[in-house]
Amino acid sequence: MIEIPDDVEQWTYGKIVDLVDEGYDENDILEFKQQVNLDAKRLCQSACAFTNTNGGTILFGIDNDRAKPLNLHDRITGLDDSDQLKRMIIDKINNIHPNIPIEHLKFKKANIKLPNNKVIVILKIERSRLAPHEYEKLFYKRLSDGNDPMNAEEIKHIILENHKKKNTLQLLSLFGGLLLDVLTTAKIHAENKNLDLCKFWLNNLDFNEFEYFMFNETYLYDTDVLDSFTNLIFRLRRLTTTNIDGDDDIKWAVSECEKTIKVLYEIEKSLNIKYIEPVNPSWIPTQKEYEDKKIEPIKSKS
Secondary structure (H helix, E strand, O other): OOOOOOOHHHOOHHHHHHHHHOOOOOEOOEEEEOOOOOOHHHHHHHHHHHHHOOOEEEEEOEOOOOOOOOOHHHHEOOEOOOOOHHHHHHHHHOOOEOOOOHHHEEEOOOOEEOOOOOEEEEEEEOOOOOOOOEEOOEOEEEEOOEEEEOOHHHHHHHHHHHHHHHHHHHHHHHHHHHHHHHHHHHHHHHHOOOHHHHHHHHHOOOHHHHHHHHHHOHHHOOHHHHHHHHHHHHHHHHHHHOOOOOHHHHHHHHHHHHHHHHHHHHHHHHOOOOOOOOOOOOOOOOHHHHHOOOOOOOOOOO
8 A cells, every 4th residue: 555645745756656556546635636627616625625624635637537448647647837837726726715724735846747748736735724614605524435515513513623722722822932931031040050040930830730731632733743742741841850950950951941942842833823922921030039039930820
């Protein structure tokens, strides 16, 4: 069984030849199109179904008419190369409402050149954050044997799921902003060798509540994002439980804060969110202010 590339840039002419040669058929994540304009309605239905379900890839320039006895080269027909090809495809897909966000439509940067001087255009359509989408007043889902209109319960389920995900992402933006503020402040104190202040900021992190929230919502995340969250939790646990004392520990704390901040930014980028700075961002108190207890611990609970 040939594996369908998840990254659109991993598609090659060889991969397409192997796919067609083995008689690989359309399924729940793959579709072939001989032309852009030949069946615009089917194109919109498939794009709508992919973005409402689990995403999928469309290969333009492949004849999938199984009623005709086609050989390998008859099936890989290609399209006339043009700077407007991708624009034409987007124009057709924009008949879907609401429009699929452009970040969920990913073309292979360079079209695949064929021996006949034509090209294959490859489009990866991701599951949309704005789902459900409709085309000609029908909400489509993708099945292994094609597209099918969703029923009322299925539409309702997607709406509720996306609403919850939107709220969760807003909370993640707040949590992420809080963590970023705490880690940056703790790192600065570690660099200045203010160990008590460094531990003070790390210890004021409501870690248990954060960890529970992260893993209670894991079903919303892709595997790569979940791996980043697991890495984040691991690093936060080490930072909040390791006794920092001495120059070696200070260097470790600075390095660990930097690595944890990097993971935070990876999550921000993967989820396409923007961290929200705390209403009262932390400042860098002096050692005397800390000793005189003239500072208040950061609050992570609403």
